Amino acid sequence: MTGLDDVRRRAEADARSRGYFLNPNPEYLRDLLEGLLENEERYDYPSCPCRMASGVFDLDRDIVCPCDYRDPDVEEFGSCYCCLYMDAETHESGRTRPIPERRPVEKQLAAYGVEGEEQPAKEGVPEVEVPSVERRLMYCRVCGYTVFRDEPPYVCPICRAKREMFSEISPSLIFRTK
Amino acid sequence: MTTKRVEGERRNHKVFVYALSTCGWCKKTKQFLRDNGVEYEYMDVDTGKMDEKRAAIERLRAKGAPLAFPVVIVDDNKIISGFKQDAIKEALGL
Numbered sequence: 525m526t527g528l529d530d531v532r533r534r535a536e537a538d539a540r541s542r543g544y545f546l547n548p549n550p551e552y553l554r555d556l557l558e559g560l561l562e563n564e565e566r567y568d569y570p571s572c573p574c575r576m577a578s579g580v581f582d583l584d585r586d587i588v589c590p591c592d593y594r595d596p597d598v599e600e601f602g603s604c605y606c607c608l609y610m611d612a613e614t615h616e617s618g619r620t621r622p623i624p625e626r627r628p629v630e631k632q633l634a635a636y637g638v639e640g641e642e643q644p645a646k647e648g649v650p651e652v653e654v655p656s657v658e659r660r661l662m663y664c665r666v667c668g669y670t671v672f673r674d675e676p677p678y679v680c681p682i683c684r685a686k687r688e689m690f691s692e693i694s695p696s697l698i699f700r701t702k
Numbered sequence: 703m704t705t706k707r708v709e710g711e712r713r714n715h716k717v718f719v720y721a722l723s724t725c726g727w728c729k730k731t732k733q734f735l736r737d738n739g740v741e742y743e744y745m746d747v748d749t750g751k752m753d754e755k756r757a758a759i760e761r762l763r764a765k766g767a768p769l770a771f772p773v774v775i776v777d778d779n780k781i782i783s784g785f786k787q788d789a790i791k792e793a794l795g796l
Contacts, residue, residue, distance in 0.1 A: 552726050559724030573724035576748050622727055622784035625770040632769045636756045
């Protein structure tokens with residue numbers, strides 16, 4: 525079972541691998557890590573503690589920590605939405621601030637079935653028919669990383685190429701090998 | 703999911719906070735209100751069932767509030783999105 529120390533180690537390792545830092549305020553950091561742990565226990569995946577997850581993985585995929593929006597937010601504002609991850613400058617200055625939500629409203633509305641059909645509910649995790657997500661096969665033209673999801677990531681998680689470097693793989697494509 | 707009330711000596715405004723139980727900014731917001739002795743009600747939306755979450759989202763949408771937490775609503779009409787101390791102070795006359 526995952527414990528708070530595991531969550532902390534995972535976040536530290538992830539921050540290191542990207543050249544980021546974790547929030548320097550020990551209490552605030554602990555709150556966020558506890559939130560991540562809580563969500564992992566609730567949903568089986570560590571969704572963002574500062575966003576409301578639906579409990580349906582396919583609809584929450586973009587907000588599983590580290591979320592799709594972390595890298596562009598750190599680049600633009602110096603920290604991620606939660607202020608869990610930050611760049612060196614923000615870490616040193618300790619000046620953190622709430623930053624605007626980058627996650628599209630449509631994604632949130634889809635996740636809660638707002639403007640959609642009525643769905644039955646169950647404690648915590650919804651027992652619902654998963655609204656279909658149109659998935660496509662895409663690959664990073666820089667490093668070849670391949671994803672099967674509704675849209676390309678903001679940044680390639682392997683080589684950090686921007687999302688414009690992703691191309692769709694057409695199912696009609698024929699791959700030849702020698 | 704229940705609405706909880708936090709007692710305080712400042713009761714001249716009606717303050718309601720839509721929050722998440724896991725969210726750091728939401729905790730800071732609640733703490734700030736407590737530290738200033740503001741009486742407020744709050745709802746940890748993430749602890750609710752799916753239909754309750756959806757109802758909360760629809761209420762926020764109806765008020766024109768952004769779907770980001772925390773949302774502080776003062777006197778049913780002033781909406782403060784995120785932990786913005788200055789905006790909260792101004793709205794509550796702190």
